[in-house]
Amino acid sequence: MRGTATGGAKRSRSAPYLLGLPALAYLGIFFVIPLVTLLKMSLSTNVGSVYEPTMVLDWHWANYSDAFSSYGAQFSRSFLYAGIATVLALLLGYPLAYVIAFRAGRYKNLLLGLVILPFFVTFLVRTLAWKTILSDTGWVVSLFDLLHVPMPDGRLLSTSWAVVFGLTYNFLPFMVLPIYVSLEKIELSLVDAAKDLYSAPWRAFRAVVLPLSLPGVFAGTLLTFIPAAGDFINAQYLGSAQNAMIGTVIQKQFIVVKDYPAAAALSFVLMAMILVGVLVYARVLGTEELT
Amino acid sequence: MTDNRELEALVRRQLQASWTRRGFLGRAGLAAGMLAVGPGVLAACGSDDDSEGGGDGETERTESDTLRISNWPLYIDAETIPAFQDETGLTVEYTEDVNDNEEYFAKIREPLSRGQDIGADLFIVTDFLVARLIELGWLAEYDSANVPNKANLVDSLAHVDYDPERKYSLPWFSGFTAMAYNIDLTGEEITTTEALFDPKYRGKVTMFSDMRDALGMVILMDKGSLDDLTEADIQAAADRVAAAKDEGQIRRFTGNDYGDDLVAGNVAVCQAYSGDVAQLQLDNPNLRFVLPETGGLLFSDNMVMPTTTENIVGAEKWMDFVYDPANNARLTAEVQFIPPVQQTGEELEKIDPELAANPLINPPESEMAKAFVFPTLTEEEEVTYTDIYTQVTAS
Numbered sequence: 020m021r022g023t024a025t026g027g028a029k030r031s032r033s034a035p036y037l038l039g040l041p042a043l044a045y046l047g048i049f050f051v052i053p054l055v056t057l058l059k060m061s062l063s064t065n066v067g068s069v070y071e072p073t074m075v076l077d078w079h080w081a082n083y084s085d086a087f088s089s090y091g092a093q094f095s096r097s098f099l100y101a102g103i104a105t106v107l108a109l110l111l112g113y114p115l116a117y118v119i120a121f122r123a124g125r126y127k128n129l130l131l132g133l134v135i136l137p138f139f140v141t142f143l144v145r146t147l148a149w150k151t152i153l154s155d156t157g158w159v160v161s162l163f164d165l166l167h168v169p170m171p172d173g174r175l176l177s178t179s180w181a182v183v184f185g186l187t188y189n190f191l192p193f194m195v196l197p198i199y200v201s202l203e204k205i206e207l208s209l210v211d212a213a214k215d216l217y218s219a220p221w222r223a224f225r226a227v228v229l230p231l232s233l234p235g236v237f238a239g240t241l242l243t244f245i246p247a248a249g250d251f252i253n254a255q256y257l258g259s260a261q262n263a264m265i266g267t268v269i270q271k272q273f274i275v276v277k278d279y280p281a282a283a284a285l286s287f288v289l290m291a292m293i294l295v296g297v298l299v300y301a302r303v304l305g306t307e308e309l310t
Numbered sequence: 311m312t313d314n315r316e317l318e319a320l321v322r323r324q325l326q327a328s329w330t331r332r333g334f335l336g337r338a339g340l341a342a343g344m345l346a347v348g349p350g351v352l353a354a355c356g357s358d359d360d361s362e363g364g365g366d367g368e369t370e371r372t373e374s375d376t377l378r379i380s381n382w383p384l385y386i387d388a389e390t391i392p393a394f395q396d397e398t399g400l401t402v403e404y405t406e407d408v409n410d411n412e413e414y415f416a417k418i419r420e421p422l423s424r425g426q427d428i429g430a431d432l433f434i435v436t437d438f439l440v441a442r443l444i445e446l447g448w449l450a451e452y453d454s455a456n457v458p459n460k461a462n463l464v465d466s467l468a469h470v471d472y473d474p475e476r477k478y479s480l481p482w483f484s485g486f487t488a489m490a491y492n493i494d495l496t497g498e499e500i501t502t503t504e505a506l507f508d509p510k511y512r513g514k515v516t517m518f519s520d521m522r523d524a525l526g527m528v529i530l531m532d533k534g535s536l537d538d539l540t541e542a543d544i545q546a547a548a549d550r551v552a553a554a555k556d557e558g559q560i561r562r563f564t565g566n567d568y569g570d571d572l573v574a575g576n577v578a579v580c581q582a583y584s585g586d587v588a589q590l591q592l593d594n595p596n597l598r599f600v601l602p603e604t605g606g607l608l609f610s611d612n613m614v615m616p617t618t619t620e621n622i623v624g625a626e627k628w629m630d631f632v633y634d635p636a637n638n639a640r641l642t643a644e645v646q647f648i649p650p651v652q653q654t655g656e657e658l659e660k661i662d663p664e665l666a667a668n669p670l671i672n673p674p675e676s677e678m679a680k681a682f683v684f685p686t687l688t689e690e691e692e693v694t695y696t697d698i699y700t701q702v703t704a705s
Binding site: 068069070071092093147150151154155156157172173174176177256258259260261263267268271272273274275276277278 | 419512513560570575576692700705
């Protein structure tokens with residue numbers, strides 16, 4: 020009897036780990052191994068031809084210093100665009116998520132569906148659609164002209180703003196959904212309690228709703244900022260010749276120039292910068308409160 | 311490696327026995343299964359890898375019921391494939407997955423270097439990539455005796471420097487890399503490359519992001535020829551483009567996607583490929599194509615077979631079929647690039663005399679005199695030049 024009992028206990032203790040095994044194996048094979056390969060490549064030198072590369076791991080740290088010195092402008096541009104896009108997505112996304120969570124009533128599911136709807140169309144096509152909307156001869160530009168809204172070079176398409184708007188649009192659902200989930204969980208009786216204690220609506224929001232929704236804001240901003248910083252599609256199609264982001268550089272180094280070590284080093288630098296940014300951000304927001 | 315290929319052939323035969331459209335999913339599933347066991351099998355037979363490589367030896371006479379072709383988008387008519395299938399009884403699996411030479415190379419490089427199938431028995435890429443693939447020994451030699459219509463190949467393309475006897479390649483179509491403009495926006499005919507740098511068109515100009523396609527014309531404008539090309543020429547042309555970019559002259563660097571901006575009226579003057587413009591004119595009749603006075607580039611896209619081709623016999627039949635003048639004329643009428651087959655012009659006359667007179671499809675001597683072939687580069691030159699221009703396009 021005793022034996023069976025301990026056996027059962029053992030099994031239940033190891034069960035969560037076993038359940039995690041498929042995901043761990045998946046990540047191990049498709050994330051960790053390529054990552055290690057990438058790290059090795061970023062510190063290697065290609066001694067063979069560019070078409071049939073022979074990588075020698077000679078701890079070539081210059082790949083990293085070159086990445087910084089040659090492409091500093093593209094790094095800062097990427098973080099700037101991604102940063103503005105994240106703030107815009109937050110400003111647009113939070114009120115939207117709030118309305119869906121608390122005020123939508125029976126339209127809740129419909130509105131959520133509409134938020135996700137653009138995902139039924141591929142990323143590339145959605146971005147290309149913006150080309151038509153922002154076109155020099157399109158109605159948006161005509162409207163701006165009519166209202167005398169200043170536009171750089173008299174156009175919207177192929178400007179840094181088009182890139183930022185494209186990023187905001189493409190990643191908006193990643194902002195809305197996590198915020199919605201965290202708002203939806205909030206016990207409305209807490210808001211009622213605040214009101215019972217004579218709290219003004221704005222104060223009730225600041226003291227109750229906002230702090231409780233911070234986990235969603237945290238997740239949403241990360242899910243928006245990280246892919247936006249590495250994106251190159253928006254810059255390529257909506258940007259001008261002067262708006263290349265770091266994703267563009269990495270793609271070109273890999274496909275066109277075929278300098279694989281440089282491309283790998285650039286990828287690692289991007290990853291490291293984002294990681295540091297995320298850690299600092301988590302510190303500032305205070306991860307303890309987020310759980 | 312041989313074991314693996316036999317295994318694959320066995321599985322393929324099995325699959326073909328029950329091949330229907332609806333059977334596709336099952337086939338894909340099995341293929342995925344094979345992929346999963348692939349690495350193990352490969353590791354087991356990877357030792358004799360070296361003896362396989364290279365197109366310098368005899369090509370194995372592979373044959374199958376299916377011919378897998380990879381081509382660029384919008385580069386074929388609707389009738390060629392059905393007609394070929396009727397004539398030969400082969401099934402053609404046609405994929406439009408070549409969008410960019412370098413991207414396609416990035417995709418096939420890894421498998422071809424290991425002698426693994428790339429999912430195509432015949433594919434179509436531009437001259438410089440053919441030269442590189444021959445150099446790497448990744449292309450299969452075909453038997454010209456099985457392609458009697460090869461005799462119809464125009465003389466000017468019969469002896470190219472990278473493949474003097476056309477043992478590995480046959481041109482699909484040729485075309486000009488030059489300029490297109492929107493007469494509605496320019497208000498005047500464009501005749502020179504200088505228009506790309508004319509401040510009048512500031513922010514309304516696009517240039518190619520490909521080093522050859524972009525800089526070739528600029529060098530011709532400055533130097534008059536592409537002979538004895540040096541790094542200094544490339545650098546000077548790249549500097550010129552960089553300066554224009556910094557001034558806001560160049561709106562974007564494009565690949566094949568330059569057409570959208572041109573049709574939409576966002577761009578007044580741009581670098582363009584000849585055949586595209588014929589098709590873009592359907593959307594915007596104000597578009598015109600011009601070979602500038604100082605010259606543009608002449609390129610050819612070529613049919614080639616990788617060493618891993620599983621149907622060299624079928625590929626030869628395909629090449630022979632499209633080199634038949636009547637078949638070629640039908641294809642040309644749709645694609646509207648320059649056909650490489652001598653008698654196509656006469657056949658085209660029967661289908662559409664207007665097309666036959668089109669100087670972009672049937673260019674007269676005077677036009678051909680303005681078209682230059684970009685010289686084949688050594689690997690070192692290629693790397694240096696590409697790097698120089700990428701610094702401009704990616705900054």
